[in-house]
Amino acid sequence: MDIHKLLSSLTIEEKIGQLMQLAPFFFIEDIDVKVFGEVTALNLNKEKVFHSGSVLGINSAEQMIQIQKKYLKESRHKIPLVFMADIIHGYKTIFPVPIAMAASWNPELAFQAAKIQAKESRVSGVQVTFSPMVDVSRDPRWGRVVEGFGEDPYLSSAFSKCIVQGYQGNDVKQEDQVACCVKHFAAYGASEAGRDYNTVDVSNYSLFNTYLPSYKAAVDAGVKLVMTSFNTIDSIPATVNRFLLKDVLRDKWGFDGVVISDYDSLHQVVAHGVAKDDKEAALRGLDAGLDIEMQSTCYTNHLKDLLDENQIDEKQIDQAVYRILKLKEDLGLFEDPYRGAHPEKEAEIIFAKEHLDVAEKFAEESIVLLKNEDVLPLSKKLKYCILGPYAETIRTNGAWAGHGDNNLNTKLAEQLKDKHINVDFVKASLLPDYSQEELLRIKEADQIILALGENEYEAGEAHSKVDLHLPRGQQQFFDFAKSLNKKIIILLYHGRPFVLTPLIEADAILDVFYLGSKAHEAIANVLSGKTNPSGKLPMSYPRHGGQVPIYYNHLSTGRPHKRGVYGEYDSHYLDEENEALFPFGFGLSYANFEYANLTISNEQMYINDVIDISVDVKNVSQTPGFEIVEFYINDVHSYYARPVKELKGFKKVWINPQEIKTVTFQISKNDLSYYDPKGDTLLESGIFELMIGSSSEDVLSTSIEFFKGGKS
Numbered sequence: 001m002d003i004h005k006l007l008s009s010l011t012i013e014e015k016i017g018q019l020m021q022l023a024p025f026f027f028i029e030d031i032d033v034k035v036f037g038e039v040t041a042l043n044l045n046k047e048k049v050f051h052s053g054s055v056l057g058i059n060s061a062e063q064m065i066q067i068q069k070k071y072l073k074e075s076r077h078k079i080p081l082v083f084m085a086d087i088i089h090g091y092k093t094i095f096p097v098p099i100a101m102a103a104s105w106n107p108e109l110a111f112q113a114a115k116i117q118a119k120e121s122r123v124s125g126v127q128v129t130f131s132p133m134v135d136v137s138r139d140p141r142w143g144r145v146v147e148g149f150g151e152d153p154y155l156s157s158a159f160s161k162c163i164v165q166g167y168q169g170n171d172v173k174q175e176d177q178v179a180c181c182v183k184h185f186a187a188y189g190a191s192e193a194g195r196d197y198n199t200v201d202v203s204n205y206s207l208f209n210t211y212l213p214s215y216k217a218a219v220d221a222g223v224k225l226v227m228t229s230f231n232t233i234d235s236i237p238a239t240v241n242r243f244l245l246k247d248v249l250r251d252k253w254g255f256d257g258v259v260i261s262d263y264d265s266l267h268q269v270v271a272h273g274v275a276k277d278d279k280e281a282a283l284r285g286l287d288a289g290l291d292i293e294m295q296s297t298c299y300t301n302h303l304k305d306l307l308d309e310n311q312i313d314e315k316q317i318d319q320a321v322y323r324i325l326k327l328k329e330d331l332g333l334f335e336d337p338y339r340g341a342h343p344e345k346e347a348e349i350i351f352a353k354e355h356l357d358v359a360e361k362f363a364e365e366s367i368v369l370l371k372n373e374d375v376l377p378l379s380k381k382l383k384y385c386i387l388g389p390y391a392e393t394i395r396t397n398g399a400w401a402g403h404g405d406n407n408l409n410t411k412l413a414e415q416l417k418d419k420h421i422n423v424d425f426v427k428a429s430l431l432p433d434y435s436q437e438e439l440l441r442i443k444e445a446d447q448i449i450l451a452l453g454e455n456e457y458e459a460g461e462a463h464s465k466v467d468l469h470l471p472r473g474q475q476q477f478f479d480f481a482k483s484l485n486k487k488i489i490i491l492l493y494h495g496r497p498f499v500l501t502p503l504i505e506a507d508a509i510l511d512v513f514y515l516g517s518k519a520h521e522a523i524a525n526v527l528s529g530k531t532n533p534s535g536k537l538p539m540s541y542p543r544h545g546g547q548v549p550i551y552y553n554h555l556s557t558g559r560p561h562k563r564g565v566y567g568e569y570d571s572h573y574l575d576e577e578n579e580a581l582f583p584f585g586f587g588l589s590y591a592n593f594e595y596a597n598l599t600i601s602n603e604q605m606y607i608n609d610v611i612d613i614s615v616d617v618k619n620v621s622q623t624p625g626f627e628i629v630e631f632y633i634n635d636v637h638s639y640y641a642r643p644v645k646e647l648k649g650f651k652k653v654w655i656n657p658q659e660i661k662t663v664t665f666q667i668s669k670n671d672l673s674y675y676d677p678k679g680d681t682l683l684e685s686g687i688f689e690l691m692i693g694s695s696s697e698d699v700l701s702t703s704i705e706f707f708k709g710g711k712s
Ligand code: BGC
Pocket: 086, 130, 183, 262, 263, 461
């Protein structure tokens, strides 16, 4: 397809149409007859709808084919629509929510999951997915932390890259790949006070060092689209932010794919107060380099007038249209507008056994054991009861799993019984109000499993909270179980870090997030000891809500506090410790690992050297298992203050009982560099502390001296 030729044959209305994305409704219904409510304000008619370039959300191959057929019939040039949808952590086979994926510290599994999502959704008519969401966030009040990979730029970037590669493969023309869209550009996770859609006010230094690397990782991996965020950056909404979209994304990073707004976010710049109306919004959007507006009509209704008034140049429109047509070409849609969509194959591909196997493995690896006083694994000799609001839940899919079906998921008790665990009594209730008979049954149990947390709708878009404790009086379950003097095992179903301080006396706490289609198979595997838990936290869990935002990779201060040492005028709270209750990178295993012999290949490093740093990790238990070995650095002295610790590598290694594994990381100059506030790379000579350990707070350390000039 000669895209330039096609482009030059389009009328201005046809070009502008390509820049609008609408929901399937508009194509299925006769909107000239059936227009109501908010839809009226879009000021659309059939002609405009049938000029539009893409569709938001699709439910099946059949629906996609129906819309594409109808559209192509109306379209003069037969330019196919491109179908986009939110396939975030599974199409029908649902994988753990992204925050849980991150807890696996296994991006290779995320790669496999993305491949499966691509396969299941492409056969069902989806060609582009709005994923990965890589908004780094340090604020668990923000409900969307469930959709991202946590507080750390390095860990988030590792997932970002693998997921893009999994969705897109080497060629999105392939019938089992989709193009993907990294979001929400940029720094959406820094919403002030954790309130969704709120202002973001971060320095350029933080932007480049903390928030941008995970989007850049996706761009470097070849992501085809970038979605702008709802927030402002330096007081300009991201959707019309020239600095972000032109200077950084296109010029600095060389991104040549499609930039799409978030839902209605071009129109919303009027509410931000930076455009007086949709027309000015359109002007600012085009000027900033926004290609597609999702579900608003600023471009459609105003670009032509702006052009006639010479406020914009047709070349600007052409550039945006070119990128959209190029995406369609890349997806193979000009050759076959239905490419990949096969209603007859949907049933065979979706929910395939091998997909569910990956879902189960991923779920197992995402579980984090936070505490265990010798009560886990469960014993076949004891009697258990399961109580709490989620005791019988099957709703383990979590937010953004719209095509999935919770009804296909299993209950925990069934799975435990399959493993010959004696679950004698199960009762799901909102509060611990039990009848006499139920009380007797509970008392007969040796130990109590409490299924607590928040429901799947509580974490996600527009679901911010000020209180990070267990909601709706669930603490009463813990107090009740305690009053019976029994061992308590807590399972935590949730999508954001909680304040677990009031539960800290539980005998075990197992973090089970929302683990998807195979959640309870995986949880039962871990509880019964069939699988040794290996996940580690991708976000710090605060002791108190007042510590938020709390994250391990903070800067030092001029008056740093030393844990356990009183300093009246150092940086501390009067009424709480500074440290997290469960730090970033923390997670237990049924095995015990000891770290020793931290060794570096050279204490001095010159600019092109690659230095090895290694550690011996010994499994000193009788249980084999995975250990996630974490590598951090601290740039001790530099022009700009650097974090006290930054993750620079991790490896997940299997270690048999009594075995010692030597784990090695390589350091090159890239690991020692950072960004200045202009986004340019800085590399400085000096001492770097190097740390390897089992969590961000449990490390062995050594140091090297780096020379920027000199030898080699
Ligand atoms: C969300 C995006 C999503 C889009 C389309 C928005 O409200 O912020 O993450 O991709 O809707 O569904």
